[in-house]
């Protein structure tokens with residue numbers, strides 16, 4: 001196939017381009033060239049989606065498939081207009097943040113209610129507006145938490161770096177609460193697979209849920225690390241001003257108020273070819289990447305975590321658990 005990746009110079013877009021090159025496709029990555037480089041074997045074309053004629057460098061070209069990772073509906077519409085009639089199959093990389101109900105467990109992509117679309121709204125609402133710009137024969141790939149080597153967000157990397165250190169680990173919410181993630185390489189492989197088959201419609205692109213306890217224990221075991229988990233409820237984190245999901249002084253795992261976003265029913269995606277590698281493999285590869293690059297990590301520092309553990313010990317109801 002002739003395949004266009006709008007983006008393709010960082011994390012997911014780059015992994016999609018690399019996978020497509022590996023599958024023997026002729027791949028073009030189109031971006032400004034600020035975030036990084038296209039992978040080896042892919043052609044880079046400089047575009048700027050914020051400029052009125054910013055996609056002119058692709059004028060006259062046709063593609064069997066295109067993948068767009070944009071977050072801004074204006075950029076999406078501009079690209080669809082500029083490439084109208086010249087792309088066989090579109091994939092739009094959206095997010096599970098498009099869903100309105102973040103509490104109910106086991107929801108599916110085809111039936112779950114969406115946020116109201118908004119061009120200027122928060123991330124999820126803007127992604128809904130972007131999804132609406134595509135025809136019914138496009139694949140709407142709603143990714144969950146994307147993890148693995150190269151992750152620029154540092155959220156999964158926090159857990160890998162923390163668990164590799166061993167010892168008592170501050171862990172948020174209930175051990176049996178669900179968590180979901182997708183290795184960037186598995187997501188990229190599925191996006192290319194789906195494009196090859198012309199898959200259409202909305203799919204949640206994330207692995208099946210597992211418990212937090214299994215998530216932490218599996219990673220620790222894979223890293224050869226001895227850890228115990230000190231579970232703390234969200235009220236404890238709020239009392240101590242610990243942030244949710246990302247950023248400095250946070251514990252980067254979703255909390256129970258977004259549990260619906262961590263327990264999606266992905267049977268349809270698995271049936272459509274998503275293959276999920278073992279978590280231990282993702283953990284080991286991420287640690288190797290962190291050691292090689294010092295890649296970004298977001299969350300608590302070792303000193304901040306130690307102070308919170310001391311506060312936890314001082315409170316009633318302390319429940320150590322672990323392997």
Ligand SMILES: NC(=O)c1ccc[n+]([C@@H]2O[C@H](COP(=O)([O-])OP(=O)(O)OC[C@H]3O[C@@H](n4cnc5c(N)ncnc54)[C@H](OP(=O)(O)O)[C@@H]3O)[C@@H](O)[C@H]2O)c1
Nearest residue numbers: 007008009011012013031032033034035048049069095146
């Ligand atoms: N990380 C997660 O856990 C998560 C979860 C759910 C969904 N998602 C979705 O997954 C996707 C991640 O994509 P990604 O990893 O490839 O990162 P990204 O941050 O979406 O990549 C942006 C790409 O667009 C290019 N770009 C930015 N501004 C541009 C402009 N004005 N004109 C042309 N190109 C421009 C960038 O390259 P230049 O800067 O060089 O132009 C880069 O290649 C996103 O759609 C995100 O919403 C992520």
